[in-house]
Every structure is written in C-alpha cells, then in structure tokens.
Amino acid sequence: EDALLEDLTHELSILDSTPEQKCETTLLIHPRVLSDFMDYNAFLDVAERKVDSLGLRGEIQIASFHPRYQFAGTTPDDIGNYTNRSPYPMLHLLREASVERAVAAMPDAAVIFERNIETLRRLGPDGWRQMFPQA
Template identity: 55%
Template sequence: MVEQEQQIEDVLVATQLWLEKAVIGLNLCPFAKAVYVKQQVHCVVSAAANEAELFSELKVELEALLSMDSQVRDTTLLIIPNRFGDFLDFNDFIGEADALLEDMDLEGELQIASFHPQFQFAGTDVDDVSNYTNRAPYPIVHVLREASIDRAVASFPDASVIYERNIETLEALGVVGWQGLFKV
C-alpha cells in the first residue's frame, strides 16, 4: 500500500512540475495560470486496471466536475500512468471519451483535451517539436468547462495565435531545452 501511495505521489509531483514549468512556465496555455494559482485544477491519478474501470472513473470525474461550482473546481486532469503507453491506443480512447460526453448529453457543457508523452499531431514527424505542446509525463484526459473556455477566449484578444506562438516558443527552446525544463 505504501508503494502505491508513493507512486501516486510521484505521478502528481511530475504532473505538477509539467504544469508549472511547461504549461504555465512557457505560457503554452495562457488561461492555465489563473485556475492553477486559485487551486481550481483537480488532479486525480487513475487506478483503473482495464478500460471499463477507466470509463467508470472518467464518468465519476465528469459528474464531480459538474456538481461543483467552477470557483471551487474549474477543470480536472485524469492522469493515467499505467495504461496507454501507445499514443494511438490513447487517441482511440479519447475518441471513446468524447462519445461518452455525447452519451451523457454533456456536449456544450464539458470538453476533453488530451496530453500524452508521445503525442503526435497528424501530418507531423514524431520528433517534430510542435508535438510537445501536447506532451505530458503521462497520458492525461483534461476535462474543461465550456463556459470557462468561452470566458477565457473572450478575455484573450486573438486566441488563434496561441498555437502559432507555442510553436515559435518550442522551436526556440528545442527538444533538449524542453527536456532541461524537468531536470531537478
């Protein structure tokens, strides 16, 4: 039991480091810092042994997010350290997770974003630095409130430039620079 608790703690620490150094530190998501410093980001480490259990956990997290005021919990990161070593398998799971949102009639209320250690955009090479905008230490299902996204986008003059700016930031940093972010 102590070993499992230590693994969960290690996963949470690595995820927090990624959030602070990459997502917030490099300003990859200009909306993340506000909810992070207000402690409105809920991180949960999946203990699912199979996909059915994972869907059950995801459903619980979707319902929990909706049951709370956004000032308490604005977004959820479901971290999956022991599954989906293969990005394509994870990508298939994300499609099924989106279908779960539809089945639960939550489209328009919640949205799913995904992060994975081997994330790869269609049409890019595996080592293309642009992929690092969605690379994280573990597979992560990020559940966001649509209303929060709408507010964030309204406060940002031209949200469409975020992706372009992120690519420029990562190209300047390079893969070695990215890896250097996480050396402690």
C-alpha cells in the same frame, strides 16, 4: 480501459454537478494504461462519446495530453508535439464556459497555441533536453 472509462464518467459527473466556484476543471491522469499513443488516441473517441451520452456536449470539453503526443501531419520527433506532451497519459476536463471566458479575454486565442509551438521550435530539441534532461 474499462476502469478508466468508469473514472472518466465519475469525474465528468462530479464536474457537471459541482458549482464552478468550487471546482473549475479536472485532470484525469492515468499512468498505468494507454501508454501507446495510438491506443490513447482511440480512447479519445470513446471519451468524446461519453461526453455526448451524458448530455455534456457544449458544457465540458476534453483536452488531451500524452508522453508521445503527435499532431496529425507531423513526425514523432517534431518539437511542436511537445505542447501536448505530459509525463503520463492525461485528460483535462474543462468547462466550456471557462474556455469561452478565456477566449473572450484573449480575442485571438489561437495565437497562444501558435506562440507555444514557435517558442518550442526556437528552443529546439537540444534546448528542450537542457531544460528537461529527464524527458
């Protein structure tokens, strides 16, 4: 985890110091650590504290993805969890300004998230397995 935190710190610094026109976002994919979702979830707190300690709150936000992602209040097999699942544990570093522009372009941005979950629910586990047999 120490190496991952170093990588995160480095990527946050690069994203902050690089003009938006050159680099809008960063994916930090870490296939060899945090395979347990609870460990990963605990690391998210560490990651958010790092954003704060670098003075980047309000500038950069972290979106999280994990092979076993589970939203609070859901069961592990809830198909809605797949909106935040990925092949490996991953942190998506996003510029807040970019997120704000996207939200302005889609006034009811929450609809996108809700629509994604509804689509997955209609697809169901069998439909998901047909589309992604290796998942």
